Amino acid sequence: MKDLSRLLRPQSITVLGSVWAENVVVQCVKMGFSGPIWPIHPSKPHIGGLKAYASIADLPAPPDATFIGVNRHATVDVVAQLAQIGAGGAICFASGWTEAGEAELQADLVAAAGVMPILGPNCYGVINYLDGALLWPDQHGGRRVARGVALLSQSSNIVINLTMQARGLPVAYVACLGNAAQVGLAGLGAALLADPRVTALGLYVEGIDDAPAFAGLAQAARAAGKGIVCLKSGKTEAAQVAAASHTAALAGCGAASSAFLRQSGVAEVATLPELLETLKIFHVHGPQIGPRLCSLSCSGGEAGLVSDLAGPLGLSFPAPSDAQRRALGDILGPIVTIANPLDYHTFIWGDGPRTTDVFTTMLAGYDAGVFVIDPPRPDRCDPASFAPALAAIEAAGAATGKPAFPVSSLPENFDESLATAMMARGTVPLMGLEPALGALRAAQTPPGRGGWRPWPSRNSTRAGLMDEAAAKALLAAQGVGVPRGVSAGSLAELAPLTASLTAPFALKGLGFAHKTENGVVRLGLYNLNAQPEMPGATGYLLEEMVTGVVAELLIGCRRDPVYGASLTIGFGGVSAELLADTQTLICPVDATEIEAALRRLRLFPLLDGYRGRVRGDIVAVIDAALAVQALLLAGGLEEIEINPLMVRESGAVAVDAVIWKDME
Missing domain, CATH: 3.40.50.720 (NAD(P)-binding Rossmann-like Domain)
Known part of the structure; x- marks a missing residue:
């Protein structure tokens, strides 16, 4: 270097x-x-x-x-x-x-x-x-x-x-x-x-020119107690050259870059104001704050706005403890409802000691606090009446050792000279409620796995579609469950082989990446009598249909020109893009990271016994994902997609599999 x-x-x-x-x-x-x-x-x-x-x-x-x-x-x-x-x-x-x-x-x-x-x-x-x-x-x-x-x-x-x-x-x-x-x-x-x-x-x-070097930079920065926050542009480009697979559509450059930053321990933001506000947090408090937040304001409108804006961001505002409820109730009186976000009303406005007591009592039970406050503009107004509340925020932070963030609802409502002075004293004012909440979410980014580096990228090779029967044989050899089936070059050759299988059957024409869209899938068959040939098919695959399905998932692993390789997992089937409920990771990943990604899916409760449903075999899903990753690592392949992976109470079966192999 x-x-x-x-x-x-x-x-x-x-x-x-x-x-x-x-x-x-x-x-x-x-x-x-x-x-x-x-x-x-x-x-x-x-x-x-x-x-x-x-x-x-x-x-x-x-x-x-x-x-x-x-x-x-x-x-x-x-x-x-x-x-x-x-x-x-x-x-x-x-x-x-x-x-x-x-x-x-x-x-x-x-x-x-x-x-x-x-x-x-x-x-x-x-x-x-x-x-x-x-x-x-x-x-x-x-x-x-x-x-x-x-x-x-x-x-x-x-x-x-x-x-x-x-x-x-x-x-x-x-x-x-x-x-x-x-x-x-x-x-x-x-x-x-x-x-x-x-x-x-x-x-x-x-664009990131050297992903392994960048991951090393991020982890060295964390080790030194310094945070990195990134705004990555160009995430909507059609690196989603999606016609080839669902995985390509769902794990385009945006999903892959976000996964890479997260796994490297880099906080990602979507806007320039969020970038600046996150940097303010890192400057004073270091590269990470805790996830349990409290919010305090003297207005019900502000408390409601915090809740509405925080919800889609996944920010956590847990309820106060019973001890906090009693202590806050004693200070604020019976009219104030003790909640989080807390509307403490204006009964204590201007009373420095009582305000400090409320702020300190609330903040003590959380990792960090949001204190919504908009000091009047000093050129036309007198902001003196806001001084006790601002001093109380700083005092609460000092007393608890927790980050206490004064947050203005509008960015222009916090004067630069006041912000600079507070920053110098170790209190971070955040300007604008939406950028502030985005920055607080970004500042919760955990450190990446120690020593993690993405696989080296390589120049893309010319890829050819592997026969599905061969693809499934490759998956089965890696330990992935596949349906019992037989294959042949024509329906006439296939018919005598059906005796070894148990109906009902699924009949597929080979040689297609997207079979449903091309009309080369026939389900629920009990024999091949009078079945017409499928135009364009290079052969046929007949399989036993899978029963007892809890959920249909997608698992895809593909080479990435920047980040080495990505693994995408989520809810699949023919509606995979419509559901858009997937998580992308950058290889290599381990079982813990795959399970965490599964639990981030919106529909994960369907796998986990939602409303008395049967629970799916999550371990089998994780094993299948690790097997797919291992196959890609072994070389000779450009992309592997299982869609759907039929998850059962015990086990998981790759019902459809597409593998693109190197042709050079």
């Missing part, structure tokens, strides 16, 4: 170019960078008010960091010269490389850099707010801090927007990757987190 310390924390900076270079000089001076800045220009004596040097050879010393703002062809030569004199690293700003079809030119750039680290090309740069070092050619909204979070983005415009936040979040670094020709996402993320002044890492990601 490249050593980026000089590039990210430079003692000296060089800039090349004209307008862009001058912007870098202006930003560094404005931010109070204490080291020397050496502009380079062949004809101008000064850049941004500083002495300019005619060439790299004229510099007083090898620079720690260089911003290269010249054209792409000149950039290659500049990088070679910097590498030769022992410079610490460079930002390659110019565009027009691989993204423009110039892969060879980008390869020349990497070769020219040698051991010297470069970011980009097509990279906007890096801001170090800790030391005032800005290799950044544009405006930004940050300020100097002593410690804070790092923002790493694959979009320069997105991260510029994030610097304009007014939420009290201290930002230590802003960094862009560009084309990541030499230094990738995991490498730059690790270098940022290596600074002890960095408390957490926020990512805007369009």
Whole structure:
């Protein structure tokens, strides 16, 4: 891994170019960078008010960091010269490389850099707010801090927007990757987190270049007590090249990327406000908070809104204990209904000691607390009457050692200066009820399994459909239950074989990935008399029909070009996409993770004896999923799908199986 310390924390900076270079000089001076800045220009004596040097050879010393703002062809030569004199690293700003079809030119750039680290090309740069070092050619909204979070983005415009936040979040670094020709996402993320002044890492990601390295980064961050939160874009692309299988449709890039982040221990969010609010939690409280939440507000409307918004997110607001009910009832009186969320009314408003007592008593029984409060805007109103409640929130957090979050219902209802001051004291105000609840959910993300890494990805090979009879023989050899059956090339050849089976039968035409859609499945047969041939069938499979079915599941395992391989499990049958009740995991997974995924299914109660129903054999389902994973790991296969897996009270049977095998 490249050593980026000089590039990210430079003692000296060089800039090349004209307008862009001058912007870098202006930003560094404005931010109070204490080291020397050496502009380079062949004809101008000064850049941004500083002495300019005619060439790299004229510099007083090898620079720690260089911003290269010249054209792409000149950039290659500049990088070679910097590498030769022992410079610490460079930002390659110019565009027009691989993204423009110039892969060879980008390869020349990497070769020219040698051991010297470069970011980009097509990279906007890096801001170090800790030391005032800005290799950044544009405006930004940050300020100097002593410690804070790092923002790493694959979009320069997105991260510029994030610097304009007014939420009290201290930002230590802003960094862009560009084309990541030499230094990738995991490498730059690790270098940022290596600074002890960095408390957490926020990512805007369009694509993950090295999944195993990223998983390693996430687990190292957790071990260091630093959280990572990610907003992954592009999840609705049609990596759901779905015609091939149900699994491809249900485990497209969105499901796979979310599974990968979850298993790596990375918190995932859906919006930029949630990203910032989660980072605030991580900055103060570390990479994880507990799941048991309480909510307090002085309005029934706010309490109801919290409940309504929290429900779809799966946030837990358990009822207060009997001891809490008695204690809170003694303070608040008989009119207030003690519940969670708690509407404590306004009887205690302005009474600091009683408010502190209520807040502390409630928070003590939970992992963290939501305190809905919207201080009046200070430019037109007097927020003084809200001071006792705000102080009580901080006091409750200090007394219990639990995170106490003041939460405004609207983001603009919490002044930036107030938020900044509270953050500095260790209290995290969350701005906007919906982003706040989303951030609280994200902050509950558990750490990934220690040492877990996804399988290496590989280039997709040309795949061919395996005959279903052969596919089931392969599954049976791996221990998966399959129906008793016989196969033949024609119905005439099949008819004499039926004597070995017990009716009723299922008759299938072979050679189709989706049999029902192609009309090549006939059920409930007792013989083959007068059965017409099935057009397009390459052969026939006759099986005994499965009885005593508790539920129909889908199990699919497929190679993934980014994450190695994914395992999808859920409710199946011909309505699999309609139900859309599946969970996707990234291989390898173990029995515990598969069972947890099963229990996250909306319809899992149907497997677990809902309303007196027979319970399905969950162990058999888990065993089947592990067997499918083992088959894919063994090699030679691109995708395996069992749909449906008929789950019975004892055992599970793969009624339909599709396997795509390598053809190269």
